Amino acid sequence: MKYSNIFSPLKVKNMTIKNRIIMPPMGTNYASQNGEINSDHIKYYEQRAKGGTGLIIVENAAVEFPLGSNGTTQLRIDHDSFMPALYKLTERMHKYGACVAMQINHSGASAVPDRIGCQPVSSSNIPSKTGGAVPRPLEKEEILNIVEKYGKAAKRVQTAGFDAVEIHAGHSYLICQFLSPIYNKRDDEFGGSIENRARFARMVIDSVRAAVGPMFPIFLRISADELLEGGNTLEDTLKILEYLNEEVDVFNVSAALNDSLQYQIDNMNLEDGWRSYMSRAVREKFNKPTITTGNIRNPEVAENILSEGHADLIGMGRGLIADPNWVLKVKNNAEDTIRKCLSCNIGCAGHRIGLNRPIRCTMNPDTINEDEYKKLRVKKQTTVVVIGGGTAGLEAACTAAEVGCTTFLFEEKPYLGGLAKEISKLPDKKRISYLPEYLIRRAEGLSNLVIYTNTKADIKAIENLKPNVIVNATGSKPLLPPIKGLLERIDKSEENIYSILGLLNNMDKFEDAKDKKVVVIGGGAVGLDVVEYFAEKKAEVSIVEMMPMLGRDLDVITKLSMMDIIEKNKVNVHTGTALVEVASDHFKVKKDEKEQNLDFDYGFVCLGMRSENPILSDLQKHFAEKDVEVINIGDSSRTRKIIDGMAEGRDVILTLEKIGSI
Structure with missing residues (x-):
C-alpha cells in the first residue's frame, strides 16, 4: 500500500483505531445554548466519520458550569442530562467504524466574565491573555472539588459510549494555568517547583483513572512548548511529564498559549508538520503513542512523520473541516480531489474566537451537509452563464454543472483563479493557491461545463447561449482614490510606486530588497501582506494607516502573526495618518494637522479593493x-473575503430553486 503507515491500525488499551488519522478537538459554536449537542452538530461529526477518519476527538466539554465554560455555545459534560444526546453521537460515529473520544476541560481564567456572570478562577490572579479578565485564585477546597468534577465527567464520557477521554492540559486553560510559570504564582503545594505545579494535573489524571477503570484510554493534551518568554519550553515540559506520565495512554502534543495563538492554531506560513519534533521528543522519552498536529495537508507528509517515528497519530483538524473525506480520498487514490485547508483561519478560528459565530470554511461552503447538494438534479434544461473565472465564479460554475445545468464560463485573462491565484505568489501566502487549483481540477472534470479563457464576455455572445441564469463574478480592482500624484504615478514603468497588482506582476524586481526603504499606505489585509513580504526580506519598512489601528478586519490568528512580524522586524507604524500627496520618491502624509514626507525606494498604495462589474x-x-x-456575486457585488464569494457561488442552488429548475 502506498501509505502503509497511515492505514495501519493502532491499539490503545481496549480501543483499536483503524488508521492513523485523527480529528483533534476544535470548538465549533454548533452546540445548543444549554450546552447540549444537537442534530447539526452530530451531522458535522458524522461527515468526518463517514469520510474514513480513524479517531474523532469531540471538542472540549465543560466539567463545571458556568465557571469552567468558554465560548458562546460550548458542550457540557457536568450533568447526566447531557448524556443521552452524546450517546446518539457515539452511536452514529461507530456505524462508520470510527473511534470517538471526548475532551474534557475547565477553562479557568479563559472564561469570559460577561458570559459566565462572575469572575473567572485560576491558579493565580494572572489573566490568560494580554488584556484578559483578572481571575480569582482558587482555594484548596475548590481545587479538590474541581478534581472530583473531572472524574465524574470522565465517567459520563465512558457511559455515553465514547472510546476514550482526553484531558486538556494546554492552551491556557485551567490545568495549563497551574503548569505554566507564566500563570502560576502560588506559594503553596500547588505552586513553585515543577512537582508542585504538576500536582493539580496529577490529581485530575488520578481522578479520571479511578472513574473509568484500568482499560479505558486516557489522552492528555499538552502545550509542549509555550513559545513565550518565561513560559515552559519543550525541555521543561519533558520534566513536567515525568510527574504526569503514569496512567496517561496517549500524549496529544500541541504547543502555545493564548498570547502565542498563531502557533497553536497554525498560521498560514508555517510548514507542514512543523511541530512534529515536539511529539518525537515526548515519544522517545516516555515510549508512549503521541499525536502531532500542525498544518499537515499532504498524505506524503503524514506518512513520513509516521515512518520516521515522530508520532503515532496524525491530528488533522482544519484539514478535516475543509475536506471530511480526506482519508477516503487518499485510500482510493483520489488525492488530487482533496480540498486542502489554506490555514486562512477565517471561517474556523476567526468566526469562533473573534466573532462568536458558528464555524465556516473558505474551502468548504457547507461544513455540515458537505456534498449533499450534488444529489439534486435540474428538472428541465437549464443554461447558466458565468462571467469571471475567479474563485466565486468557479464555485458557481462547478456547482451549477454538478446539478445538471449546461454551464459556460467566460474569463478574459488567459488563466483562471482570479485574485486568489495572484495573491498566492507571495511566499507566505502560497497555500492560497490550493483553492484555485482545486476549483480548476474540479471544473476540468465536468463535461457539461465549457470554459472560455482569453475571452471577454459581451451581451451578444451571452445571448447566443440562451441562458436561464447569468452569474456576474467579475471581481475587483485596487481602490485608487483621487489623491494628488497617485493616478499618474502608480504602476507606471518609470516610477517606483505600486498597487498590490503592481507588486505581484513584478516579483523579480523585488527579490533583493535588503535595506531598501519601503513605505506601505494602507493597514488592512493587503497592506499587511506587503509589509510581511518586505519585512522578511529585511527591508526598512514603514506602514501608514488612517484608522487608529492596523488589521482591523483580520482574523485573530493572522492579526497576531502580523503584529509579531511588525514588532520583531521593527516596522515603523504610523496610525491615525492620512496620505495627502504622492511624489516619485516620497509620500506626503498628515497626522493631527502636521504634515511630513516619508521617503522610499519602493512605495505601495494598498487602500483596499473596489468592485469591478463593467x-x-x-x-x-x-x-x-x-x-x-x-x-452578482463575490467581490463584484461587494469586496470582502474569499470565503464570502465561495458561499455565494454555492448559493447558485438557491437561484436554480427560485426559477423552478430544482
Missing part, C-alpha cells in the same frame, strides 16, 4: 424582459 448594468437591462435571472 457590464452588469447592461446585462440587467438587456435581460430584464427575457425571463433570465441575473445575479
Whole structure:
C-alpha cells in the first residue's frame, strides 16, 4: 500500500483505531445554548466519520458550569442530562467504524466574565491573555472539588459510549494555568517547583483513572512548548511529564498559549508538520503513542512523520473541516480531489474566537451537509452563464454543472483563479493557491461545463447561449482614490510606486530588497501582506494607516502573526495618518494637522479593493424582459473575503430553486 503507515491500525488499551488519522478537538459554536449537542452538530461529526477518519476527538466539554465554560455555545459534560444526546453521537460515529473520544476541560481564567456572570478562577490572579479578565485564585477546597468534577465527567464520557477521554492540559486553560510559570504564582503545594505545579494535573489524571477503570484510554493534551518568554519550553515540559506520565495512554502534543495563538492554531506560513519534533521528543522519552498536529495537508507528509517515528497519530483538524473525506480520498487514490485547508483561519478560528459565530470554511461552503447538494438534479434544461473565472465564479460554475445545468464560463485573462491565484505568489501566502487549483481540477472534470479563457464576455455572445441564469463574478480592482500624484504615478514603468497588482506582476524586481526603504499606505489585509513580504526580506519598512489601528478586519490568528512580524522586524507604524500627496520618491502624509514626507525606494498604495462589474448594468437591462435571472456575486457585488464569494457561488442552488429548475 502506498501509505502503509497511515492505514495501519493502532491499539490503545481496549480501543483499536483503524488508521492513523485523527480529528483533534476544535470548538465549533454548533452546540445548543444549554450546552447540549444537537442534530447539526452530530451531522458535522458524522461527515468526518463517514469520510474514513480513524479517531474523532469531540471538542472540549465543560466539567463545571458556568465557571469552567468558554465560548458562546460550548458542550457540557457536568450533568447526566447531557448524556443521552452524546450517546446518539457515539452511536452514529461507530456505524462508520470510527473511534470517538471526548475532551474534557475547565477553562479557568479563559472564561469570559460577561458570559459566565462572575469572575473567572485560576491558579493565580494572572489573566490568560494580554488584556484578559483578572481571575480569582482558587482555594484548596475548590481545587479538590474541581478534581472530583473531572472524574465524574470522565465517567459520563465512558457511559455515553465514547472510546476514550482526553484531558486538556494546554492552551491556557485551567490545568495549563497551574503548569505554566507564566500563570502560576502560588506559594503553596500547588505552586513553585515543577512537582508542585504538576500536582493539580496529577490529581485530575488520578481522578479520571479511578472513574473509568484500568482499560479505558486516557489522552492528555499538552502545550509542549509555550513559545513565550518565561513560559515552559519543550525541555521543561519533558520534566513536567515525568510527574504526569503514569496512567496517561496517549500524549496529544500541541504547543502555545493564548498570547502565542498563531502557533497553536497554525498560521498560514508555517510548514507542514512543523511541530512534529515536539511529539518525537515526548515519544522517545516516555515510549508512549503521541499525536502531532500542525498544518499537515499532504498524505506524503503524514506518512513520513509516521515512518520516521515522530508520532503515532496524525491530528488533522482544519484539514478535516475543509475536506471530511480526506482519508477516503487518499485510500482510493483520489488525492488530487482533496480540498486542502489554506490555514486562512477565517471561517474556523476567526468566526469562533473573534466573532462568536458558528464555524465556516473558505474551502468548504457547507461544513455540515458537505456534498449533499450534488444529489439534486435540474428538472428541465437549464443554461447558466458565468462571467469571471475567479474563485466565486468557479464555485458557481462547478456547482451549477454538478446539478445538471449546461454551464459556460467566460474569463478574459488567459488563466483562471482570479485574485486568489495572484495573491498566492507571495511566499507566505502560497497555500492560497490550493483553492484555485482545486476549483480548476474540479471544473476540468465536468463535461457539461465549457470554459472560455482569453475571452471577454459581451451581451451578444451571452445571448447566443440562451441562458436561464447569468452569474456576474467579475471581481475587483485596487481602490485608487483621487489623491494628488497617485493616478499618474502608480504602476507606471518609470516610477517606483505600486498597487498590490503592481507588486505581484513584478516579483523579480523585488527579490533583493535588503535595506531598501519601503513605505506601505494602507493597514488592512493587503497592506499587511506587503509589509510581511518586505519585512522578511529585511527591508526598512514603514506602514501608514488612517484608522487608529492596523488589521482591523483580520482574523485573530493572522492579526497576531502580523503584529509579531511588525514588532520583531521593527516596522515603523504610523496610525491615525492620512496620505495627502504622492511624489516619485516620497509620500506626503498628515497626522493631527502636521504634515511630513516619508521617503522610499519602493512605495505601495494598498487602500483596499473596489468592485469591478463593467457590464452588469447592461446585462440587467438587456435581460430584464427575457425571463433570465441575473445575479452578482463575490467581490463584484461587494469586496470582502474569499470565503464570502465561495458561499455565494454555492448559493447558485438557491437561484436554480427560485426559477423552478430544482
